[in-house]
Amino acid sequence: MSTLTAAETAPVSLTEGAIKEVKKLIDQQELGPDYGLRLGVEGGGCAGMNYILGFDQMKDGDQEYNIEGIRVFMHKAHGLYLVGMQVDFQDGLNARGFTFNNPNAASTCGCGTSFSV
DSSP states (O other), X not given: OEEEOOGGGOSSEEOHHHHHHXXXXXXXXXXXXXXXXXXXXXXXXXXXXXXXEEEEEOOTTEEEEEETXXXXXXXXXXXXXXXXXXXXXXXXXXXXXXXXXXXXXXXXXXXXXXXXX
């Protein structure tokens, strides 16, 4: 397991809105110090792959990043699909929730959580 502390080394970024929302969720759920934000991918969805976003503990094969004080866990193999991705949080009239801006996605689904490479 590897821990990288500089935000510049993280293959993904979180916008100010996403950081604020994640920190709010961490406080609301009273997560222990062993938990962090898991970012990843899994097979499925209408476009072939789904994003994983949730709180979890570190697992074998993970790398840990620190983005603005948030522990972020990502399996090493998922970096290929997520490098350069920006996670945002929208809280407007048209949409509310986390969004993914992934430059590696060849196509995305209308739901915004499924993509293909």
